[in-house]
Amino acid sequence: MIKVLLAQVKDYKKPSFLSPLFAALEVFFDVSVPFVISLLIDQGISAGNMSKVIFYGILMLVLATCGLGCGYLAGKFAAQASAGFAANLREGMYDNIQTFSFSNIDKFSTAGLVTRMTTDVTNVQNAYQMIIRVVVRAPLTIIVSMIMCFVVDSQLSLIFLAAIVLLALALFLVIRRAMPNFQKSFRKYDDLNSSVQENITGIRVVKSFVREDFETGKFNKAVDTIYNLFVKAESIVILNNPIMMAVIFGCIILLSWFGAQFIVIGQLTTGELTSLFSYVFGMMMSLMMLSMIMVMISMSIASAQRISEVLQEEADIVNPDNPIMEVPNGDIVFDHVHFSYKHGSSDEVLNDIDLSIKSGEVIGVIGGTGSGKTSFANLVSRLYDVDKGRVLVGGNDVRQYDLEVLRDQVSVVLQKNVLFSGTIFDNLRWGNENATEEECIEACRQACADEFIERFPDKYNTWIEQGGSNVSGGQKQRLCIARALLKKPKVLILDDSTSAVDTATDANIRQALAETIPGTTKIIIAQRISSVQHADKILVLDDGKISGFANHDDLLQSNAIYKEIYDVQQQASGDFDEEGGAN
Template identity: 35%
Template sequence: MGDLLLIRLLRTHLRPYRQELTLVIVLQLIGTVASLYLPSLNADIIDFGVVRGDTGYILSTGGWMLAITTLQILCSAGAVYFSARAAMGFGRDVRAAIFSRVGDFSAREVAQFGAPSLITRTTNDVQQVQLLVVMVCTLLVIAPITGVAGIILALREDVGLSWLLLVCVPVLLIAIGSIVVRMVPQFRRMQERIDQVNRVLREQLTGIRVVRAFVREDAETRRFGDANSTLTDTALRVGKLQALIFPTVLLVLNASSVAVLWFGAHRVDAGQMQIGALTAFLNYLLQILMAVMMATFISIMIPRAAVCAERIQEVLGTEPSVSPPLAPVRELRAHAELEFRGVEFRYPGAAEPVLRDISFTARAGTTTAIIGSTGAGKTTLLSLVARLIDVTAGAVLVDGADVRELEPEVLWRRIGLVPQKAYLFTGTVAANLRYGNPDATDEELWEALEIAQAREFVEAMPGGLEAPIAQGGTNVSGGQRQRLSIARALVRKPEIFLFDDSFSALDLATDAAVRAALRPHTRDAAVLVVAQRVSTILDADRILVLDGGSLVAAGTHRELLATSPTYQEIVQSQLTPEEAA
């Protein structure tokens, strides 16, 4: 299975490099023919030049050998150059294909593979297949031609020693084959162990504050040590098997050389063979065995490359659960109306849906708050609007059009999402804010920062808008990351705002200031707010109460206090009777 996937991957992504591959084949063919011709010339020098003492013949034939050797060197250099171009281009294209496919994945597919595994497949796995491409381009023509032609030319020199070929070549193939067969499962385990090391390392680096806060450095060190040791043990098993290959090859080569010289010397002594022919036969036998060894190099790499190709094709062959429509809607009326109509969402294989029969409408100029216990489905509900995942029943409509039928760019241009976990990219403050609108001016950026109550701390940063932001925004606080994320959404100027518990890291005063500043700038937009704190949604136009994935109540704060036991329970757990009133 892995070999078939490897062939498919090579055939698909090497197609653009047919010209380079053709040049490689031609150059390798010329170089191989040249190398096969040299032993015959060497035999002629010995048998006709040295024996007869013909210096002129020796010099002329030696000149031809020098010219052929020069041609062989040039052809080899050219073949390596063009094979490297093809292999590097192949690696670039496969990495781009994986990145493009992962970019189309929904949150479900990303969670299915896991970020560490996707990184390994994009880097290490592609590199292994790329190395195989280099080896195949370099040795694919040389090995079979040298093997077949070498046998023919060796038999032409002397048929009496041909039985040595029938012994040496199968012995080498059987010895190497038995080693390679044992390496295949070890290569698969090694790629899985690399995934495991990447996963542990990523968790520890991302959660370093948690590790230190709970004084778990020793435990995490042991956990990484276990994963690292497992990888090392697997790599050692592979290395031991690989280490057997070269001694085996050298043993067969040396034993074959001794056998040729021993039995050939007897034939020379009996007058059945000339010295030059014996030298040529020995050279051809060594070339044949070297061809087998080159084929062995490829056979060593094929198992690991096949495993890597299988993992790569698994990503490329996974169809995103969120797919673009075949006949997309590209125009919408500008009403910023969002409607959930009998929405259900269920993960594949799950016994119960995460959301069931959710129906409501959020219109322009209104704020709809969503509240409920942990695991009620609040974040999932917002994810359905932006098509991070798709409904399994019912429909989500924006301005009367099903989001599944909308051109993705048309949908996403209308949405400003501030996720539950604020994430910033490596770069500057300005670059992060312009993620929502690349054409935004500095004045627009400062305006968004002021609304998000972030202007003061950005002005205090060295460089202001050009202040550097570390990966994930780790050089700013959690509250600052949230305010920058809110500003990023404001710069986009969307028609639908989705705030997924986006004020949780803000103190009450900053929270109130941000909401007050947002109100005039979102008056023409539909606003959906997921919240945990009741105090922050008291003035929402409508509050939706989720419980166990179902919409159990909807209304204003006062209406829900009077009619919804679930909402009353949430309010009583957070507010005093005076505050709730």
């Protein structure tokens, strides 16, 4: 884990080195000051030597100034290093996430990944800043101060040595008890973020069903869980302060008692006792600081592990060593395909799918909820990999293609359509960033999106809000179809992508696609038979298996499932979806 995280320091190695270096110099100057003070008292003030007082006073001022300067530089470089380290961690995770397949995303969850890139990185950033600065400064202060104490008086120094051992033991016990609660609390942040994300994404549903109180209760429950875990952990950590103060006051009392006796018998001077007090305060404050940092580090360990998991996660779907860089045509073959979302699971989503589709054909896919329609489409563009068998596009196994090349030529309009903040032109050019305005307009015409775009005051420069919240469901679907068409693909998959438009518009879109891209293989996944009945062939899926694969007329005669769906929809007077109902 540590090796994985430190690899992200990258170009911030220099400030990461300079910060502890200046922290060490700061300790040297700070520890020198009490020693000079003892000389000033013994050789200057007590001896009545004014020249010594001036000399040691100036020396003390120089040392203190140098210490302050080194402290400033140590803090400056620590801030640069930690902020840069955090930026690299976020970039590293984000870059790796972009390579993830859907199964990788499902493993962490969207909310979990957001937590790792925000809260967890901030925890690690703060810990790293403390490590390269204070974790170097505090132990060094303790060690050097202890050495100076033994130089002044070895007998009295045994008091400090015993105190350090006692405090180290207390700190170990405190952290050991508190750390499990911190680890649990950070895992609960995923639930909190998931609640927020789900609520904001589905706010219209929440309000339409008047479920604000329920959602508030669910959110408060997540907040209370984190609160209780933190209170429990902090209740243990807070014991560190009274233990620390008890040890410090005990050291002061013992030092005062024995120091006074040593001065009386002449074993110790007033200046030396004064320096011992300075050293003991320095050591104890460093111990207190070190204990707080150890608590912070213990909190960040859980975050570091979670970040490391994302950085080390290997994408399930990667490019082959020598990928094929061109898709010859839109031929599609499913060669006895078996698929499950958890590889090796007996719960198969698709079972022994064996069929062949010729380039340019229009294929309809229909079936009940959970029959495997979307999974069928995802395998063609290799959003998932098969467990057994092969999926071939253009005569080649999809696993042999370069992923970018394959997905450019197998264009999918997913069931859950997503638009991004920006103009309509910006969203369309996700399909082809170099598309001209004329090409964008033509794609919209083919997708029957031009009619509503022209009604907008700013037309194609109309601003789309995040998630496409200012356009209807049907309008969003047509924009996503136009975006896919700009790729000029050899295979176009419409995964229930016209469900929010009326039947007339649906028919117009299908007609436009047949006329403008006749050579493109079109796979239309739909719930209503009117969307697929004119296809060359219709695939009927039932519980992940092929129930039928023929044209509309043949299926009505030979397939009970297809006929049942057809009869039900006919009895319901076809489809009554209206575009206005998708608003």
